[in-house]
Amino acid sequence: MEYHVEVSVIEQSPADLLEEIILIDDNNDDSTVGSELSAIAKVRVLRNDKREGLIRSRIIGTKAATGEVLVFLDSHCECEPGWLEPLLFRVKANPKRLASPVINNINLFSYEIEPVSTYLRVQQMELNDMSLSQY
Numbered sequence: 823m824e825y826h827v828e829v830s831v832i833e834q835s836p837a838d839l840l841e842e843i844i845l846i847d848d849n850n851d852d853s854t855v856g857s858e859l860s861a862i863a864k865v866r867v868l869r870n871d872k873r874e875g876l877i878r879s880r881i882i883g884t885k886a887a888t889g890e891v892l893v894f895l896d897s898h899c900e901c902e903p904g905w906l907e908p909l910l911f912r913v914k915a916n917p918k919r920l921a922s923p924v925i926n927n928i929n930l931f932s933y934e935i936e937p938v939s940t941y942l943r944v945q946q947m948e949l950n951d952m953s954l955s956q957y
Contacts, residue, residue: 828859830901839906840864841889846879899925902935 831843843862847855847869856867868886870879880894891913893906905923912921927936 825856825859827895827897827899827901828865830899831895832862832864834901834903835906839910842866842887844868844883844886846870846883848875848879849873902926 828843828845831840841864843859843865845856845859845865845867847867849870849872853869856865856869859865860867866886868882870882874882883894884892891910893909895901909921909923913919924938926938928934929936
């Protein structure tokens with residue numbers, strides 16, 4: 823199994839800014855998913871007892887997280903140099919803020935990165951009640 827997103831997070835993130843990487847295995851048929859990654863110091867692999875789906879799996883990961891800021895990435899993403907710092911800067915400036923990175927396209931035939939925009943999109947939401955007890 824290939825772990826592009828996890829490897830790119832580790833390789834493209836300053837070590838002092840990366841608290842942990844949580845990989846949620848949503849009860850994959852292959853129970854060894856993530857086993858290679860669990861040997862890496864900052865990686866935790868959590869396996870759901872049954873299929874929970876994307877949102878519930880993210881809630882499970884949120885409850886298990888120890889960091890101050892959460893970043894959600896899907897398996898089709900890869901991080902580029904300098905991806906994390908602008909996001910953390912904006913969230914630190916206003917902890918009730920959600921920041922969304924620019925997601926570039928990857929050419930279907932050449933696999934070259936095709937920039938969509940150079941602007942970081944920042945969205946703000948009021949996060950007054952972060953109760954995750956019900957889902």
